[in-house]
Amino acid sequence: METRLEAFREKIGERRPLCIRGGGSKDFHGGPQQGEVLDTTGYAGIIDYTPSELVLTARCGTPLAEINSALAARRQMLAFEPPAFSEAATIGGVVAAGLAGPRRGTAGGVRDHLLGVRLMDGEGRVLNFGGQVMKNVAGFDVSRLMAGSLGTLGLMLEVSLKVLPMPRCEATLRFELPQARAIEAVNHWAGEPLPISASCWRDGVLHLRLSGAEAAVAAACAKLGGEKTGADEAANFWADLGAQRMAFFAGDAPLWRVSVPSATPVLDLPGPTLIEWGGALRWLRCEADRALIESRSGAAAAVALFRGGDRQVGVFPRPAPAVQTIFRRLKTVFDPHGLFNRGRLFPDF
Amino acid sequence: MTTSASVIDPAEDFPMADRTALLAALARLVPPTALLTTEDELRPYECDALMAYRRLPLAVVLAEDEAQVVAVLRLCHRLGVPVVARGAGTGLSAGALPHAHGIVLSLARMQRMLHLDPLSRLAVIEPGMRNLAISEAAAAHGLYYAPDPSSQIACSIGGNVAENSGGVHCLKYGLTVHNVLALRVVLMDGEIIELGGMAPDAPGSELLALMIGSEGLLGVVTRVTVRLLPKPRTARVILAGFADIARAGEAVAAVIAAGLIPAGLELMDQAATRAVEPFVGAGYDLEAAAILLAEADGTAEEVEEEIAAMRAILERHGATSLRVSTSEAERLKFWAGRKAAFPAAGRISPDYYCMDGTIPRRHLGRMLNAIAAMEKKYGLGCLNVFHAGDGNLHPLILYDANVPGELERTEAFGAEILRRSIELGGTITGEHGVGFEKLGSMCEQFSSDELQIFHAIKRAFDPAGLLNPGKAVPTLHRCAELGRMHVHRGQLPHPELERF
Numbered sequence: 001m002e003t004r005l006e007a008f009r010e011k012i013g014e015r016r017p018l019c020i021r022g023g024g025s026k027d028f029h030g031g032p033q034q035g036e037v038l039d040t041t042g043y044a045g046i047i048d049y050t051p052s053e054l055v056l057t058a059r060c061g062t063p064l065a066e067i068n069s070a071l072a073a074r075r076q077m078l079a080f081e082p083p084a085f086s087e088a089a090t091i092g093g094v095v096a097a098g099l100a101g102p103r104r105g106t107a108g109g110v111r112d113h114l115l116g117v118r119l120m121d122g123e124g125r126v127l128n129f130g131g132q133v134m135k136n137v138a139g140f141d142v143s144r145l146m147a148g149s150l151g152t153l154g155l156m157l158e159v160s161l162k163v164l165p166m167p168r169c170e171a172t173l174r175f176e177l178p179q180a181r182a183i184e185a186v187n188h189w190a191g192e193p194l195p196i197s198a199s200c201w202r203d204g205v206l207h208l209r210l211s212g213a214e215a216a217v218a219a220a221c222a223k224l225g226g227e228k229t230g231a232d233e234a235a236n237f238w239a240d241l242g243a244q245r246m247a248f249f250a251g252d253a254p255l256w257r258v259s260v261p262s263a264t265p266v267l268d269l270p271g272p273t274l275i276e277w278g279g280a281l282r283w284l285r286c287e288a289d290r291a292l293i294e295s296r297s298g299a300a301a302a303v304a305l306f307r308g309g310d311r312q313v314g315v316f317p318r319p320a321p322a323v324q325t326i327f328r329r330l331k332t333v334f335d336p337h338g339l340f341n342r343g344r345l346f347p348d349f
Numbered sequence: 350m351t352t353s354a355s356v357i358d359p360a361e362d363f364p365m366a367d368r369t370a371l372l373a374a375l376a377r378l379v380p381p382t383a384l385l386t387t388e389d390e391l392r393p394y395e396c397d398a399l400m401a402y403r404r405l406p407l408a409v410v411l412a413e414d415e416a417q418v419v420a421v422l423r424l425c426h427r428l429g430v431p432v433v434a435r436g437a438g439t440g441l442s443a444g445a446l447p448h449a450h451g452i453v454l455s456l457a458r459m460q461r462m463l464h465l466d467p468l469s470r471l472a473v474i475e476p477g478m479r480n481l482a483i484s485e486a487a488a489a490h491g492l493y494y495a496p497d498p499s500s501q502i503a504c505s506i507g508g509n510v511a512e513n514s515g516g517v518h519c520l521k522y523g524l525t526v527h528n529v530l531a532l533r534v535v536l537m538d539g540e541i542i543e544l545g546g547m548a549p550d551a552p553g554s555e556l557l558a559l560m561i562g563s564e565g566l567l568g569v570v571t572r573v574t575v576r577l578l579p580k581p582r583t584a585r586v587i588l589a590g591f592a593d594i595a596r597a598g599e600a601v602a603a604v605i606a607a608g609l610i611p612a613g614l615e616l617m618d619q620a621a622t623r624a625v626e627p628f629v630g631a632g633y634d635l636e637a638a639a640i641l642l643a644e645a646d647g648t649a650e651e652v653e654e655e656i657a658a659m660r661a662i663l664e665r666h667g668a669t670s671l672r673v674s675t676s677e678a679e680r681l682k683f684w685a686g687r688k689a690a691f692p693a694a695g696r697i698s699p700d701y702y703c704m705d706g707t708i709p710r711r712h713l714g715r716m717l718n719a720i721a722a723m724e725k726k727y728g729l730g731c732l733n734v735f736h737a738g739d740g741n742l743h744p745l746i747l748y749d750a751n752v753p754g755e756l757e758r759t760e761a762f763g764a765e766i767l768r769r770s771i772e773l774g775g776t777i778t779g780e781h782g783v784g785f786e787k788l789g790s791m792c793e794q795f796s797s798d799e800l801q802i803f804h805a806i807k808r809a810f811d812p813a814g815l816l817n818p819g820k821a822v823p824t825l826h827r828c829a830e831l832g833r834m835h836v837h838r839g840q841l842p843h844p845e846l847e848r849f
Binding site for chain 2: 050051052053054055074075076104105108109111112121125127128129131132133134135136137138139140141142144145147148149164165166168187188190191192193194195212213214215216218219257259260261262263277280281300301302304316317318319320322323326327329330332333334
């Protein structure tokens, strides 16, 4: 591992643009890659995992599948259910992309579970931020800044993540509901102490996953009604949703990821819609341009082009100018020579 | 706690402004009732809840709205006057200690709830609103704000954001950072930025975590959007005694390993139970070397299931006594002892000093043995209360400031506990913040490269360095003066031999 680390440092020392890349499972996401590939897949392995501490530390190139199976062996999980778009996905890529799966609405996102990072900055220095403990307020929270930064701020060498027990019991309910009523229902239920862990509406059907103590899941099923989905079918359904293997995600039409306040009414836009996270995430297959989608999604929405379409003009919503200034200054702090993942987050960043 | 206080680093100093001109200019920006200038008026602002450090500011502004915050910051930016933002002043690390050449900007009067949306389960509030008042306002809708620091009756949401406050329920419900959706922040030059929003991935969300816990160094928060949760229907707590504190630690690990996430999980050692019991009559087992409080919340069915599961594990792991609360009154009584730990320390000793290290839970036994040895070494007693679920330890060192030398021994004792926390793979502060108090220990936790990154982040938000200068991040100069060495990842400090 030391020689690999030295190789990273040498590469960075050449001061040429680099494209930090793990398994490449999310190459389609973010702005187009630029620069020479810096492959992290060899820098792999779980470094520390003590189940009773609820923390796992791994090198960036560790396959997500390896981490998931190590956790599953102890009946634990990454509660943010990171999507794996192929077997090649690495934990470094998971954190850099900052994408969370169906449980995001209730369990939080990548940032919420990130406890620490070991980073190589644009000067080749190795830096540690955060740590392996749940509560830590020493120094600015640099580690959480890395979630979703798409590798623009540095090479994440190791990450420490909070893990959680798998739910003891799970059930999935199915309700036939038009979109507007489904949005209303999931928001209403989320305000009650029910063990809801995921929701998905598509084509007139709302799927609701309940996770928790056996008694709590049973009581919620009795209260909510609906039609119970078989356990295997349900497991496949949520896995297919996370990995985007459903028919909705197939084909070439641009896939937009619109995050909104959860109770936002039905968006008046053409094309099919799929809704997750209790109403807060609206997937759209839509040929309309960004301006139209933004204007119809409301001022509080965040519109990102997830897959397909024209990636050259930027895929993520631009922050306000004053926030961009801070972003730029932070970029200079970590990557003074502008080497890492140019254009991945914003075209000129 | 005076040794580090006496060190004033040139980089944290600012030339004295013309006080008369400053006060006149402030008087043009805010009404007379919002400006405090006499010594009598300033005295209550000389310290926060860590009263060992005190300084008088040039003035205190009690801002009434965001426009005043903007105007005051612009003025101070132009004049080069340091600004220390302050909420309720309940902080425990002297983070709100005034700068002798600066002003205190109090947000305590900005305490309105601007918006409450029960369907989307969020609230938009001003920074001075008290933590508990948020839950009280949301209660009518069956909702509450989850983070519950022990000072929640008094502490403000703005202060919670500055410190990333936790509470006894944060293992299950998270810290401030997990429950804040958006912030509106005024930068030192008066510019307003919005970070995050009501949508989960709103622009600027990336910077939210950086702002939360930044101890007033990056900006002044004027609006906070928080997530509200449905209030659990019911809660019950187990009170278990153990003959050996290490066994209690093992029982905690077993509960977690069994897949349970209790709503609260707290340990107290015998010194702590014996201090609080005469004070509150919580019914603790005083023969036990340690007591454990384990709470389950949720629906009645859920609580019964979890209590039964935890009970079985604790009994299997050597609990010598075990009671389960049978009423809300009894539950509160069991908790009363834990919540009275700090006042009880103040009752049995003229002074006490609360530490806040976090360690990986598995090292609890080692840490407590180390603290016991330090009690002998320094000739001072110590009570231990422990957020066992998340590894956050609060040793309360008992001392008498009027006995010459005790304060210095206490400070050395505390610094050694924090050094041990770093060596065990933990951190010097779990929830109280670095403030002014723990600057020296920061030199041990972070390398000079890492500290330089922190300073550069500070400059990205506040290039003039006027917001709460001299807090949270020590200058390299200070670290050199103190001779404190960076303890790298629990190893002995050999900076030339980094472990890869």
